[in-house]
Amino acid sequence: MVAISLPDGSVREFDGPVTGLRIAEDIGPGLAKAALAVTVDGTMVDLTLPIEADAEVSILTAKDEAALELLRHDAAHVMAQAVQELYPGTQVTIGPAIENGFYYDFAREEPFTPDDLGKIEARMVEIVKRDLPIVREVWGRDRAVEYFTSIGESYKAELIESIPGTEDIKIYRQGDWLDMCRGPHLPSTGKLGVHFKLMKLAGAYWRGDSRNPMLQRIYGTAWADKKQLANYLTMLEEAEKRDHRRLGQEMDLFHLQEEAQGAVFWHPKGWTVYRALQNYIRRRLDAADYVEVNTPMMVDRSLWEKSGHWEKFREHMFISEAEEKILAMKPMNCPCHIQIFRQGIKSYRDLPLRMAEFGACHRNEASGALHGLMRVRAFVQDDAHIFCTEDQIVSETQAFCALLKSVYKDLGFDEVKVKFSDRPDVRAGSDATWDKAEAALKEATDAAGLAWTLNPGEGAFYGPKLEFVLRDAIGRDWQCGTLQVDFVLPDRLGADYVGEDGDKHRPVMLHRAILGTFERFMGILIENCAGKFPLWLAPVQAVVSTITSDADNYAQEVFQALKAKGIRATLDVRNEKINYKVREHSVAKVPVILVVGKKEAEENTVAIRRLGGNVQEVLALADALDTLQLESVPPDLRG
């Protein structure tokens, strides 16, 4: 007797082992048809797998989020079958479900072309139409290795060999095609449906290791129905429209060119936003008792040798030679900050010492890693190093987390996630020190009210770290802020202070940034607001547009008044129709258009039109000026 408890609380009894499909049939034919898999005591399994003991079972259909993952995994298998039918001799490797879709990595001499994607997709539809039953088999390891080796699937054989000897090898067969896979899978290929699309071709290293051969990866997206697929494709189009590289050009914010690969040419408008952002951060740091410094951009190699960077990151540093000395463009500010710390004698009374710098750093990133503003070779961080005692780690971390959260909120990001990276296998410092540092970081993060997830073993070799990830308007995650506890660098570069006891001690150094780099954050900001900057950041905050030349003098007066109030305004007295002007300034995403015609000039008013709206508000000039001035105050300066 097997008792099956269902999600509605009911219990059904069967006289022996029973499959999920039987249970579904028992409930109703409609459900049996829609069933894709079952969860047994919370674990997803095949619909055809016998359930031997009492269990809590729930039947999964396309409506369940978990079933979608299954569907995507099956899409990967169907794609692999299609590829092997169309291109004999191609080897399969791995093909998991991923967010929004799936991929499969193939080994094949000849590259796939974009045209091939269409052919593969058509064959996939055909395989779905064949509605091949998907049958699970359990093989012995040796048999599996032997089989895959015999048909020339050396990657699969290698995979099986790396599975622990105690585990069964599961084979899923659909028609005359089969693959080794952990499962579970759909009952038949027909259940996959045809709401998938192959998206892109890419290279990917075997087992993610750049020393291994490169395979050909095909990415696809798959959904439960037509509407979901269409929504996803629409979302991608929307994301493309707010791509910071596209908006950067359309809005005349910045450009990149090959003579300065990975370095940004900021245009007046982009630089205006950049400055507004930097000034904002500078005020926030001042308010949080940081001191700002500035240190050399090029420093002799000997300093990098002492800090350990020369040994570890030499390849990624830009080098210059002068008078038989080798200088390196600084890839980071911290060694220089320690030089300032070391000047004179520091007392415990000087700690915590929070030293900030907006210093230009250069790193020779791999050419393939460069990506618009998001990954560049020349950048400025909102960087600071907090020199403190071990006892001050908690309070400093807590204060930092609070500052970070507040900054993100001001900039329009409310969702912040934290990744906590603890001790790696290879590390410096004693276990006792690590215990202390990790506990302090955790305590402080909790106290700051931030939810964190563990990133085991991913800490820096010199200490544990926090990574702050924020989510943008269209649901993408960006890692921006960081806080790293460092016991090593102060030691290597000889930083010390005199303690209460009169002895010399090593300070702990907290490396921290909120935005990360200004370049990258500008990119994130542009994409998050789709180019429609909040008023305090907008490069042009208001444009005064005339209807006829009769209002030119008055428009000039309005324009000067705006400037006098510190508002970034432009004047548009061109002989164009107001429709034309409104459209042009709207496309340029200017937040406020002040329209003035004969009537406004006579009455000393302005008609305000805001970006995205189509209503006009007529205000007395003095009121309009006050309103706009108030609205353009940066968030940290608001009463």
Added chain:
RNA sequence: GCCGCCUUAGCUCAGGGGUAGAGCAACUGAUUCGUAAUCAGUAGGUCCGCGGUUCGAAUCCGCGAGGCGGCACCA
């Protein structure tokens, strides 16, 4: 760095072994108009670079650069 694709006017893109195309933008002129494109005209090109094939290359082939999509990397 690795794999694939792409590179034509300021921008978006079409074309394609025989004198280089469109829309928008720019410029000139006309138009003075009430909230998302007024009309007409003019000008604009090393078809990414270098080499090869050819009577002839922007087009075909090779090499290189940059960009794009991934992978690897990210102190």
